[in-house]
Amino acid sequence: MLEIGGISKRFGQVQALDQVTFTVQPGELFGFVGSNGAGKTTTMRIVLGVLTADGGEVRWKGRPIDADVRRRIGYMPEERGLYPKMKVGEQLEYLARLHGLAAADARASVERWTSRLGVEARIRDEVQKLSLGNQQRVQLSAALVHDPEVLVLDEPFSGLDPVAVEVMSTVLREKADAGVPVIFSSHQLDLVERLCDRVGIISGGRMVAAGTVDELRTGNAERIDVSGPPPGWADALPGVRVLESGQHTTRVELDGTSDQDVLRAAMAAGPVHSFAPHRPPLTELYRDVVAAPAATEEGA
Amino acid sequence: MTAPLTPGRAVMLVARREFTTQVRSKSFVIGLLVTIAIFAIYIALFSFIGSQSSSNSLGVTSSTAALEPALQAAAKAQDRTLTITQVDRAAGEAQVANGDLDALFDGSPGSYSLLGKDTVDSSLQQLVAGTVQQATLTDALTSAGQDPAAVAARGTVTVDTQEPLDPERGQRLVLAIVVAVLLFMSLVGYGSAVAQGVVEEKSSRVVELLLSTIRPVHLLSGKILGLGLVGLVQLLILSAIGLVGALTVGILTIPTAAAGALVSAVIWYLLGFFLYASIYAAAGSLVSRQEELQSTVAPIMFPLFIPFIFAVSVLPNDPRNTLGTILSFIPLFSPTLMPARAAMGVAPMWQVLVAIGLTILAIIGVVLLAARIYRNSVLRTGSRVGLREALRSRS
Numbered sequence: 001m002l003e004i005g006g007i008s009k010r011f012g013q014v015q016a017l018d019q020v021t022f023t024v025q026p027g028e029l030f031g032f033v034g035s036n037g038a039g040k041t042t043t044m045r046i047v048l049g050v051l052t053a054d055g056g057e058v059r060w061k062g063r064p065i066d067a068d069v070r071r072r073i074g075y076m077p078e079e080r081g082l083y084p085k086m087k088v089g090e091q092l093e094y095l096a097r098l099h100g101l102a103a104a105d106a107r108a109s110v111e112r113w114t115s116r117l118g119v120e121a122r123i124r125d126e127v128q129k130l131s132l133g134n135q136q137r138v139q140l141s142a143a144l145v146h147d148p149e150v151l152v153l154d155e156p157f158s159g160l161d162p163v164a165v166e167v168m169s170t171v172l173r174e175k176a177d178a179g180v181p182v183i184f185s186s187h188q189l190d191l192v193e194r195l196c197d198r199v200g201i202i203s204g205g206r207m208v209a210a211g212t213v214d215e216l217r218t219g220n221a222e223r224i225d226v227s228g229p230p231p232g233w234a235d236a237l238p239g240v241r242v243l244e245s246g247q248h249t250t251r252v253e254l255d256g257t258s259d260q261d262v263l264r265a266a267m268a269a270g271p272v273h274s275f276a277p278h279r280p281p282l283t284e285l286y287r288d289v290v291a292a293p294a295a296t297e298e299g300a
Numbered sequence: 301m302t303a304p305l306t307p308g309r310a311v312m313l314v315a316r317r318e319f320t321t322q323v324r325s326k327s328f329v330i331g332l333l334v335t336i337a338i339f340a341i342y343i344a345l346f347s348f349i350g351s352q353s354s355s356n357s358l359g360v361t362s363s364t365a366a367l368e369p370a371l372q373a374a375a376k377a378q379d380r381t382l383t384i385t386q387v388d389r390a391a392g393e394a395q396v397a398n399g400d401l402d403a404l405f406d407g408s409p410g411s412y413s414l415l416g417k418d419t420v421d422s423s424l425q426q427l428v429a430g431t432v433q434q435a436t437l438t439d440a441l442t443s444a445g446q447d448p449a450a451v452a453a454r455g456t457v458t459v460d461t462q463e464p465l466d467p468e469r470g471q472r473l474v475l476a477i478v479v480a481v482l483l484f485m486s487l488v489g490y491g492s493a494v495a496q497g498v499v500e501e502k503s504s505r506v507v508e509l510l511l512s513t514i515r516p517v518h519l520l521s522g523k524i525l526g527l528g529l530v531g532l533v534q535l536l537i538l539s540a541i542g543l544v545g546a547l548t549v550g551i552l553t554i555p556t557a558a559a560g561a562l563v564s565a566v567i568w569y570l571l572g573f574f575l576y577a578s579i580y581a582a583a584g585s586l587v588s589r590q591e592e593l594q595s596t597v598a599p600i601m602f603p604l605f606i607p608f609i610f611a612v613s614v615l616p617n618d619p620r621n622t623l624g625t626i627l628s629f630i631p632l633f634s635p636t637l638m639p640a641r642a643a644m645g646v647a648p649m650w651q652v653l654v655a656i657g658l659t660i661l662a663i664i665g666v667v668l669l670a671a672r673i674y675r676n677s678v679l680r681t682g683s684r685v686g687l688r689e690a691l692r693s694r695s
Contacts, residue, residue: 045508075509075512077512079508082509085321086321097313
């Protein structure tokens with residue numbers, strides 16, 4: 001289990017991370033979301049030891065991460081980077097060897113991953129001659145080439161075409177299924193929701209929510225989509241807040257009121273064609289969670 | 301499948317990449333070939349000029365033919381070849397015009413003349429004028445009843461030195477200048493290569509990926525070792541070619557002194573390289589783009605330029621210059637100045653050893669400082685990192 005335990009980091013006047021805590025289980029795909037500057041990259045850099053935390057600890061299998069463990073992590077930095085003038089194959093082999101692979105293993109692994117990711121034809125080309133999409137594939141190969149025990153990927157999907165997104169998703173899922181804890185950050189919330197077992201939301205350097213998408217939904221007030229009754233039917237109902245009011249469908253949030261009472265009120269207002277609980281997608285949950293702390297700050 | 305990576309193996313992996321990348325680069329191969337070509341041209345030119353300069357052809361007429369033995373004797377004394385042909389005036393003029401003769405010597409006492417095409421070689425002028433003067437003086441003394449040899453003896457000044465003149469001094473001087481030039485070239489060339497390499501890793505952002513597996517100090521050491529080795533290889537290739545060439549052509553006749561100068565050049569290259577490469581690496585880590593590098597590394601050129609200029613312009617005329625002696629002990633100046641003085645034969649062994657000791661101390665200090673600057677600024681992109689900030693901050 002990968003444990004991020006209460007890490008804090010300050011840059012000058014800015015508290016970039018404040019007691020960030022979460023865990024990722026082996027075999028779990030963990031989606032790390034938050035707005036720009038929320039602390040995703042800083043957290044990942046601390047896990048990789050590229051930055052040192054002011055406080056807190058990162059543990060793998062119960063032990064603090066040291067240089068030897070870090071070498072077995074696969075990393076894709078937010079700022080993509082490879083030697084532009086080095087050939088794809090030599091570059092990946094070099095990185096594999098820096099991660100401790102023997103020469104022969106490194107070569108075999110480079111062959112395996114470049115063909116898996118569809119860049120095996122470019123193995124003798126300089127990185128700078130590749131298209132941006134292919135450079136991304138090489139970058140992912142660089143994160144995978146040493147058969148890592150843990151994967152930490154910062155924005156792996158940004159700049160990928162739909163085919164590459166599918167390849168990337170499949171590879172990440174495979175790695176997770178093979179027992180590797182996978183953390184990745186992304187702004188594509190629908191993708192995160194579809195792909196991830198668990199999600200962590202970070203805002204202003206603090207983890208504001210972590211869990212499966214279903215867990216994030218619980219605790220939110222119940223929401224119901226009602227279609228049929230004319231618009232405005234619920235405006236005056238006690239214990240009910242109208243969130244969205246369309247031509248046919250009205251979304252209401254129940255403030256402790258029984259859904260049966262609302263159904264009766266709706267049927268009284270007109271014929272009801274559908275009456276279903278609304279399962280908010282991650283996008284909506286994210287908006288609610290990230291907006292909340294800002295609101296309380298303003299109120300205080 | 302993965303084995304723990306020892307610091308030593310990490311450094312070696314980085315060094316090997318730097319070495320192979322650099323040696324296979326076009327700039328290395330072309331640079332080496334160009335330098336070798338310059339060397340070859342220089343040696344060829346040197347031996348050509350050496351074989352050319354002392355041979356002249358002179359025409360004499362019936363009126364000046366009597367001076368031929370005296371002219372030959374004077375030429376022999378100056379170690380020159382002089383071909384003298386007797387011609388009449390008209391034929392002589394024609395041969396000067398078509399280049400068969402360098403000059404035509406004609407006339408009689410009081411009206412001697414030397415005719416050249418558009419100019420007369422100044423050494424030939426002096427030779428003829430000196431001979432004529434000597435002959436005139438001898439004639440005048442003889443007719444006045446004096447013994448010319450006795451008069452000459454009275455006017456002679458003998459020159460003595462307290463210590464015997466070093467017959468190899470000229471060659472030592474050449475050696476010293478060559479050593480200074482080679483060291484200066486290598487230190488500037490490969491020092492800048494280190495700075496450029498650091499900036500390349502920063503600007504391409506690959507450094508973050510590297511530092512997620514190895515420590516900054518290992519990356520830095522590997523880079524310095526790898527590029528230092530390339531510089532050493534180039535230095536050895538150039539020196540070997542230069543030495544063999546110069547010994548073959550005969551510009552150099554002192555193989556022992558030359559070998560000594562080569563050994564000292566290698567030692568000082570290594571010392572100087574570690575000193576300057578660390579400074580160059582620290583300077584490179586402060587900026588994020590190649591364009592910003594020039595302004596940061598410019599100040600490093602000063603401590604390299606001063607001893608270099610000193611070695612090639614002051615030392616040749618004044619090998620025992622006091623300022624030169626003092627400067628050759630100061631670590632940043634020693635790497636070019638001390639081997640130049642040693643090649644000239646004016647630096648006793650104890651001075652060389654003291655300078656080496658001081659330089660090693662300086663290397664330790666500079667490497668620690670440079671590693672700190674590098675560690676603190678290598679991951680910072682964007683605007684240039686201030687030196688004070690780089691020394692203080694910890695990330």
